[in-house]
Amino acid sequence: MKTPSVLHLDIDAFFAAVEEALDPTLRGRPLIVGGLAHERGVVCTASYAARRYGVHSGMALRTAARKCPHAVFRRGRYHLYSRISGQFFACLRRFSPRVEDVSVDEAYIDLGGSRYLSPSVYELAARVQAEAERETGLKISAGLGHTRLGAKLACEAAKPGGLFWLHDEAEFIAGLTLDKIPGVGPQTHFVLQGLGVRRGRELKAKYPTLWRRVFAGQYAGGMERGLPEPVSRSFSRETTFPNDIREEGLLHSHLAYLLDRLAVQLLRDGLYAGRVEVKARFSDFSTFTRRAALPFPTFSYFHLWQAALPLLRSLLARRDLPLRLVGAKVDGLQARRDILPFFSLRDERMTAAIAGVKERFGFSSLRNARSMLLEELYPVEREGMVLKTASLTK
Numbered sequence: 001m002k003t004p005s006v007l008h009l010d011i012d013a014f015f016a017a018v019e020e021a022l023d024p025t026l027r028g029r030p031l032i033v034g035g036l037a038h039e040r041g042v043v044c045t046a047s048y049a050a051r052r053y054g055v056h057s058g059m060a061l062r063t064a065a066r067k068c069p070h071a072v073f074r075r076g077r078y079h080l081y082s083r084i085s086g087q088f089f090a091c092l093r094r095f096s097p098r099v100e101d102v103s104v105d106e107a108y109i110d111l112g113g114s115r116y117l118s119p120s121v122y123e124l125a126a127r128v129q130a131e132a133e134r135e136t137g138l139k140i141s142a143g144l145g146h147t148r149l150g151a152k153l154a155c156e157a158a159k160p161g162g163l164f165w166l167h168d169e170a171e172f173i174a175g176l177t178l179d180k181i182p183g184v185g186p187q188t189h190f191v192l193q194g195l196g197v198r199r200g201r202e203l204k205a206k207y208p209t210l211w212r213r214v215f216a217g218q219y220a221g222g223m224e225r226g227l228p229e230p231v232s233r234s235f236s237r238e239t240t241f242p243n244d245i246r247e248e249g250l251l252h253s254h255l256a257y258l259l260d261r262l263a264v265q266l267l268r269d270g271l272y273a274g275r276v277e278v279k280a281r282f283s284d285f286s287t288f289t290r291r292a293a294l295p296f297p298t299f300s301y302f303h304l305w306q307a308a309l310p311l312l313r314s315l316l317a318r319r320d321l322p323l324r325l326v327g328a329k330v331d332g333l334q335a336r337r338d339i340l341p342f343f344s345l346r347d348e349r350m351t352a353a354i355a356g357v358k359e360r361f362g363f364s365s366l367r368n369a370r371s372m373l374l375e376e377l378y379p380v381e382r383e384g385m386v387l388k389t390a391s392l393t394k
Contacts, residue, residue, distance in 0.1 A: 005112035007125050008143045008151035009132060011088065012160045014105035015045035015081055017138045019074050030055070030071035037065035037073045040324065041240045044076060048160060084136050091135040095128050100148075108148050122165055129163055145169055156180075174201035235265050236277075238327035244283045246322035255312055256305065258328040263301035266330065267355045272297035274332025276304050278311040280318075281325035288315055297334055301354075302347040304330065 011017065015033040020026045030050035035041040043064050046055040053068035064071065085104040092099045095117070098110035111124055118124035122144065129142040139161040143154025150169035153176075158164035166172055177199055178184045178192055197203050204211045237258045245251055255278065266273055277291040290311035294303055308328060316323075 005110060005121060006145050006148055006151040007109045007111055007128060008145070008148070008155040009092070009107055009109070009129065010141050010155050010159070011105035011136065012139045012141055013045055013047050014085075014138070015076055016047040016050075018077070018081060018084060020047070021137055026072060030068050031074065032061070032064050032068070032071050033074045033076045035061045035073065035075055037061060037069075037071075040242060084138070087135050088132055091132045092128065095124075095131075108151060122163075125165075126163055149173075174199070174204060176200050178203065234329055234331035234333065235262055235273075236327060236329035237261050238279065238325060240325045241323070244322035244324050248316065251312065251316070251323060251326060252309070254326050255308060255328060258326070259304045259308055260301055262328060262330050263299055263304060263351050264355045266299035266333075267352060271333045271335060272299055273304070273330035274334065275330065276307045276311070277329040277331070278308050278315060279325070279327035279329065280312070280315040280323055282319050282321040283324055284321060285324075286319065286321075287325075288318060290314055293332075297332070298348060300347040300351045302351070304328075 016031045019031060019033060026047075028049060029047075030053060031047040032043055032050050032055060033046075034044035039061055041061050043055060043057050043059045043061060045057055046059075046064070050064075050068050050071050053071075055064045055068050055071070061073070065073070081104060088105065089099065089101060089107065092107055092109050096109050096111060096114045098113070100108040102108065109128065111121055111128070114124060118127055125142060125144045129140055133140050141155050141159045141161055142163045143151045143156070143158050143166065144164070145151035145154050145166040146169055150166045150172075153169075153172065154164040154166035157166075173181060178189050178197065181200055184192070192203065192207075195206070197206060200211075239254050239258065241254075245254075259276075262273075273294060274297050275291055275293050277289055279287065279289045281287045292307045292311055294307055298304075312326070
């Protein structure tokens with residue numbers, strides 16, 4: 001059998017672990033990072049002690065407080081988390097140039113070209129894990145597999161803080177219940193349960209076409225390729241406001257800030273977006289989204305803004321209520337584009353130049369005028385307000 005070469009690493013309860021390292025009295029206690037118990041917002045990270053009470057990331061803070069009233073709540077120190085994340089990824093890149101970041105505390109690393117650094121790939125994986133733990137001072141779970149999916153499942157099996165080698169991915173996945181298999185969403189799970197399908201092997205035997213579709217691009221494909229290029233990833237960012245907002249100009253500023261963040265992320269990862277989506281949650285918790293195709297695949301902030309602004313306006317016209325949350329998402333991502341636009345790429349060059357300055361001097365070193373209003377209203381809290389993002393929430 002071919003030697004596995006994909007290693008998945010995940011810092012255990014990242015934000016909470018950092019807070020515990022700074023304040024050892026928090027260890028073993030239910031800890032929730034993302035805001036205070038009475039505040040509006042969502043949980044960014046819950047410690048393992050808090051998870052036993054049903055608290056999880058993305059849950060409303062007030063709901064988490066009801067489930068675990070004796071928990072310790074922290075707003076979070078995101079500048080510190082970002083610095084530790086940088087140390088984590090710098091460590092991984094010393095072992096292999098092929099590192100794919102999933103979020104600030106989670107990554108895949110292809111060890112295929114580094115296998116001669118240790119007597120066995122398992123020893124090399126253990127060495128990478130130990131070095132990353134030494135660099136960050138935090139416990140890290142690791143999983144070794146033939147594919148990204150296999151490595152991810154192995155990492156889940158290793159939690160907390162272990163290293164698991166998944167020898168036979170197909171057999172392991174076949175024995176899992178459907179709710180444990182990545183790619184089977186809630187709707188699919190509900191339908192399959194009605195058909196009497198409970199485990200992976202039953203799905204593969206009864207509905208092989210659906211089995212292949214569920215794992216297309218993440219298991220059935222890429223078995224021999226290690227880390228393939230991203231196929232259907234998306235990036236999203238959301239802001240939950242301390243108080244409901246009705247003023248349209250301020251909402252535009254929030255949207256501009258989120259799109260600016262997404263443009264920098266696209267450029268950093270070398271990706272082009274094909275679509276942009278805007279999300280609005282009103283004061284009565286009703287939530288609506290609007291999506292539009294971009295004129296061509298791009299990372300340009302200016303084209304994202306031109307497509308997203310009409311979407312936000314259509315959402316605001318839908319209901320005469322203030323908003324409690326606004327979000328932006330880019331998807332249809334691709335690493336290259338075959339069709340170039342028939343007009344100037346000046347906007348992309350401008351986005352790239354601005355992103356270069358931000359990379360060197362910090363994101364806030366250059367700001368577009370549309371989002372400057374946020375500096376006046378939230379001079380300190382603004383960074384903490386971006387509570388739920390594809391790359392920050394754990």
